[in-house]
Every structure is written in C-alpha cells, then in structure tokens.
Amino acid sequence: MRAIAWAIGALALSAGSSWGQPPTPAAFDHPCMYLNADEIARLRQRIASDAPARTMADRLVAGADQLLARTPQPVTGPFRNVLIPPLPSDPSQVTLVTTHGQLARRDLAAARDLGIAYALTGDERYAAKVAEFASAWASAMEAKLPNTYSAWLVVAQTLPALYYAVDLCWDAAPMTDELKGQIKAWAGAIAAQAKEKHPLCTPYLTAFNLNLIASSGIICEDRGLVEFAYNAPDNPDTFQGLLRGSKDAATGKKMPGLFDSNGKANYEANQDAPVSRAIQVIKALTYVAELARHQGQDLYAFEYKGAGLRSAYLYYAPDFDGTRKAPDLSPFRGAKGDAAVYELAFARYGEPAMLSVLRALGRDLVDPHVLGPIGLTHGVPTDLAGAVRPPSTAGRR
Numbered sequence: 001m002r003a004i005a006w007a008i009g010a011l012a013l014s015a016g017s018s019w020g021q022p023p024t025p026a027a028f029d030h031p032c033m034y035l036n037a038d039e040i041a042r043l044r045q046r047i048a049s050d051a052p053a054r055t056m057a058d059r060l061v062a063g064a065d066q067l068l069a070r071t072p073q074p075v076t077g078p079f080r081n082v083l084i085p086p087l088p089s090d091p092s093q094v095t096l097v098t099t100h101g102q103l104a105r106r107d108l109a110a111a112r113d114l115g116i117a118y119a120l121t122g123d124e125r126y127a128a129k130v131a132e133f134a135s136a137w138a139s140a141m142e143a144k145l146p147n148t149y150s151a152w153l154v155v156a157q158t159l160p161a162l163y164y165a166v167d168l169c170w171d172a173a174p175m176t177d178e179l180k181g182q183i184k185a186w187a188g189a190i191a192a193q194a195k196e197k198h199p200l201c202t203p204y205l206t207a208f209n210l211n212l213i214a215s216s217g218i219i220c221e222d223r224g225l226v227e228f229a230y231n232a233p234d235n236p237d238t239f240q241g242l243l244r245g246s247k248d249a250a251t252g253k254k255m256p257g258l259f260d261s262n263g264k265a266n267y268e269a270n271q272d273a274p275v276s277r278a279i280q281v282i283k284a285l286t287y288v289a290e291l292a293r294h295q296g297q298d299l300y301a302f303e304y305k306g307a308g309l310r311s312a313y314l315y316y317a318p319d320f321d322g323t324r325k326a327p328d329l330s331p332f333r334g335a336k337g338d339a340a341v342y343e344l345a346f347a348r349y350g351e352p353a354m355l356s357v358l359r360a361l362g363r364d365l366v367d368p369h370v371l372g373p374i375g376l377t378h379g380v381p382t383d384l385a386g387a388v389r390p391p392s393t394a395g396r397r
Contacts, residue, residue: 061117081100126169131174163219210229214288259307320361321356
C-alpha cells in the first residue's frame with residue numbers, strides 16, 4: 001500500500017527543473033535550505049519508481065511514525081555539554097542521555113527526520129511534531145552560545161538540523177506565524193553571537209559555525225546572514241576565504257588555506273584523528289555549498305590554486321573505499337556517517353573515485369549531524385541493476 005502512496009504522491013507533483021543550479025531567488029521561497037520544492041517533487045517520483053529509494057523512504061517514514069510518540073527533551077537554560085543535574089539517586093533510573101550534547105543530537109535529528117517525512121508524504125502529523133520540537137527548544141534553551149569549545153561545536157553541528165526541519169515544514173498549517181516569529185527571534189539571537197565571535201580558533205569549528213550562521217539566515221529570512229558564509233567583504237573566513245587562507249590578525253603571519261592543491265588538509269599533523277577531522281571539515285563546507293546552491297551560488301565550482309571541495313573529496317576517497325590503509329595496514333573504519341557527503345560529491349562531480357566510496361560504504365548512509373538519510377534525499381538514483389548512474393552535467397555551472 002505504501003508503494004501505491006508513493007506513486008500517487010509523485011503523480012501529484014511536477015517534475016520541476018533539471019538537477020542543475022537553481023536560480024537565485026528574489027525572496028525566500030521555503031523550502032530553500034538543503035532541498036527545494038522541485039527537488040522534493042523529483043524525490044517523490046524517484047521513490048515511486050526506484051525500489052532501493054522506496055525501501056529507504058519506507059524506513060524513514062516508519063521511524064518518523066515512532067517519533068510521533070516522543071516528547072521533546074530540550075536543554076533548559078544555558079547550553080553546556082556537561083552532565084544534566086540532578087542525576088537520580090536510584091542508579092537504575094539513570095538514562096544514557098546525560099549531556100546537553102546528547103539531548104541536542106537526539107532531539108534535533110528526530111525533528112530533521114520528521115521534517116523529511118513531511119516533505120515526502122505531506123502528512124501534517126509530522127509537521128505538527130516538528131513544530132512541537134522547535135517550540136520546545138526555542139522556549140527552553142537560552143538563546144545564547146555556550147562559552148566552551150565542545151559545547152559550541154555541538155550547537156553548530158546540530159541546530160541546523162532543526163532549522164532544516166522547520167524550513168521543510170514552513171508552509172504547513174502547524175507552523176503558525178506566531179511560532180515562526182518565536183523561532184526567528186531565537187535563531188537570530190544565536191546567529192548574531194555566532195557571527196560576532198567568528199572566526200574561531202580551529203578550522204573545524206569555524207566551518208561548522210559558517211553553516212550555523214547561514215542556516216539561521218534562511219530561518220530568519222536574513223540574506224545578510226546567509227551571504228556571510230560566502231559573500232561578505234567584512235568576513236575573511238567565508239567558504240572561499242577558508243580555502244584561500246588568511247593572515248593571523250595578531251602576528252600578520254600568512255595562514256594557509258584548509259587544503260593544499262592535492263586536497264589534503266593542511267592541519268592534519270596537529271590532529272589526533274586526521275582523517276576523521278578532515279572529512280568533518282569537508283562535510284561542514286559541503287553543508288555551506290549545498291545551502292548556497294539553493295541561493296544560486298555555486299561553491300562546488302570554487303577552487304583556489306587547485307584547492308576546493310572536489311580535490312578534497314578525491315584526496316580522501318581512498319581512506320573510505322579501502323584502497324589506502326591506516327599506518328597499521330588496516331583499512332580506515334571511522335567516520336562512515338561523515339563520509340555520507342560523498343553522495344553529494346558524486347551527484348555533483350560524477351568522479352569514479354567518489355562512486356567507489358559509495359560502493360564500499362553502501363547507499364543507505366546517514367549523516368549524523370544535519371542531512372540525515374543523505375543517500376535518499378540527495379543521492380543519484382540507481383538503475384534497475386542497482387548500480388549508480390553518473391549524473392548528467394547538463395545545466396551545470
């Protein structure tokens with residue numbers, strides 16, 4: 001029955017434009033963050049005709065059905081990545097969710113999945129639950145960035161997932177003007193602080209912070225916040241600036257860009273887990289590029305002396321398809337969910353090395369931070385034999 005429902009939903013929607021660059025919008029036409037209406041229409045059509053996609057969609061919707069019974073557990077007051085007091089005196093009552101970071105990852109990923117379920121089905125039960133999660137967090141969590149690195153990083157990694165859900169449900173009846181005003185005020189206050197304190201001490205947090213600011217801009221309908229990530233003269237650490245490099249404000253010393261001309265992260269030597277850190281920086285920049293694409297800006301095409309997303313994806317592909325071994329001669333096994341952005345990489349560039357990663361890791365990858373079931377929502381469709389088709393480059397810029 002669900003397969004029939006997917007087919008009916010697909011027939012009810014227009015196919016939309018090609019997979020190429022969306023036009024620059026004159027105004028914010030939600031959804032417009034990581035998916036737009038045309039892409040959702042094509043996704044519904046793909047689910048109706050493509051068995052692997054339908055399997056992923058059915059799994060997502062089944063999970064969303066279970067989430068309808070969940071009560072939000074927002075952080076109350078300031079966000080700190082510490083134990084939540086008071087812990088129960090009875091040890092048997094201690095739950096696994098004990099930090100603000102775990103609460104955020106749990107609740108905001110749930111809201112994201114509910115938002116995608118609404119986009120796929122049009123069932124406003126999912127949108128109502130997204131509204132409940134958004135209202136709970138905007139009401140309970142203080143609209144202030146934490147002052148510790150670890151807590152700020154969690155906020156930057158997870159809040160965009162909630163914004164993604166709100167964007168997908170923007171025109172649903174449960175997303176009232178009053179609620180949207182509440183969320184705008186809360187997101188705007190957090191974004192203003194993120195913008196004021198940007199840039200940060202590490203490329204890792206700086207990249208995620210850019211996505212936090214830009215995604216906040218979509219929710220606040222503030223183009224200045226969105227463009228701060230890639231087109232702000234007063235911000236040297238835009239997407240492009242991070243790839244070009246900059247000068248240390250204190251010493252005037254030239255700071256290299258995030259990646260060299262081969263795509264290798266320039267800061268790897270200072271990291272305990274260099275491949276894991278590198279792929280997360282690549283992922284955060286991919287979030288910004290995908291958001292910018294929906295605003296008519298092609299950051300996927302940006303390169304500076306050979307450094308860009310394409311070269312970074314290609315450099316690290318052997319770490320994920322098993323062709324490059326770790327120092328102990330074993331294949332690198334970490335960050336599988338973070339490598340889910342290779343779905344977007346292959347959809348854009350169509351490189352065999354990117355396809356190799358997808359074949360090695362599987363097509364049902366789930367990004368743990370923002371995009372969730374990325375193989376479903378952003379992946380290139382499969383053919384009847386289950387192999388990935390290289391994308392058309394028609395209309396690409």
